[in-house]
C-alpha cells in the first residue's frame with residue numbers, strides 16, 4: 555500500500571479528488587494469481603479499469619485480455635498494432651476473448667477481421683455470428699450458480715446446462731467452430747462452492763458434447779469472480795486457488811486449456827482515492843462530511859457494484875459515527891451513512907483503499923463535476 559504520507563503529498567501536488575493507480579500492486583496481484591493458479595492463462599477483464607496504462611502494465615507482464623466492447627478491444631490492440639500481421643493475428647487468437655455474449659451486428663462486422671474468440675449463449679447470437687463474424691472462434695457461456703456473490707450475473711447471461719450441447723451442435727451445424735465453454739460465478743464470489751459447482755457442470759457439458767459426437771472443444775474459461783481482499787471476511791486467495799486446482803486436475807485433462815477473466819482481483823488493490831472535506835454539518839446529532847468525490851464519481855461502485863469502501867482519515871483522534879456525502883446536489887450521492895471518523899475540518903483529506911475496480915471506470919460528469927484526476931505511481 556502507498557504510505558499515508560505519500561498519499562497526502564500526491565493530493566497536495568495534484569489536487570483532489572485524486573485516483574491513484576499503483577502499478578506495483580497491480581503487478582503483485584497478477585503474479586499472485588499466476589503463482590497460485592499456474593495452469594490458468596490470465597485474461598484481465600478490461601472493464602474493471604480500462605485505463606490504457608493498466609492494460610500496458612499487464613501486457614508487459616504477459617497477460618491476456620477479456621474485452622466486452624470494441625473500444626476495449628482497441629485499447630488492447632494499441633499494444634500490438636506494430637506487430638507483423640501474422641504475429642498480430644496469432645496474438646489476438648491466443649490472448650483476447652470478446653466475452654460479451656450479446657454483440658451488436660456492427661461490432662461483429664468490425665471484429666471479424668481480427669478473428670478473436672467470442673462468447674455466445676443463444677440461438678439468435680449463433681445466427682448473428684454466422685452472418686457477421688464467421689471467422690470468430692466460439693465459446694459457449696454457461697449459466698452457473700452465483701450464490702452469495704456480491705454481483706449476480708446469472709440472470710442476464712448464460713445458456714442453461716440443459717440447452718448447452720444443443721447450442722454447441724447448432725453452432726457446429728452453422729459451420730462455426732466452438733472451442734470451449736465459459737462461465738462466471740458472480741463478481742466478488744466469497745462462496746468458493748460456486749466454482750466447484752461450475753467446474754462440475756462444465757465437465758458434464760464436455761462429456762455430453764463428446765457423447766453426442768462433438769469432440770472439438772479444448773478450452774475452459776472459468777471467468778472472473780475472484781474476490782478482492784476488501785475486508786477480513788474474505789478468505790485468502792490461496793484457499794480458493796487450492797479448491798480450483800483440485801477440481802481442475804480431477805475433471806479436466808492436461809490438454810484442455812484453462813483460462814480465467816479476473817477483473818476485480820487485479821484492479822481493486824491497485825486503486826486508492828483521496829478526497830477533501832468541502833463541508834460539514836450536524837444533522838439529527840450526527841456529523842455529516844461533504845467531500846469532493848462521490849457516487850457519481852470514484853465511489854460509483856457503491857451504486858453500480860454494490861460495493862462499500864470505508865472512508866479513512868489521515869488525522870488521528872477520538873472518532874464518532876458520521877455520514878459521508880458526495881459533492882453533487884443529488885440525495886443519492888451518499889458515500890456512507892456509517893463511518894467512524896475523527897473530528898475533521900474543511901480542507902482535510904480522506905481516502906479509500908482497494909477502490910481500483912468498477913470505480914473510476916464508471917465515473918460520470920454528472921452535475922458538472924468531472925471524474926477524479928488519475929495519477930500513476932510505480933509504473
Ligand SMILES: Cc1ncc(COP(=O)(O)O)c(C=O)c1O
Nearest residue numbers: 599653741778779815816817818
Ligand atoms: C464476462 C465477464 N468476465 C469477467 C468479468 C470480471 O469479473 P470480476 O471482476 O468479478 O473478476 C466480468 C464482470 O462482470 C464479466 O462479465
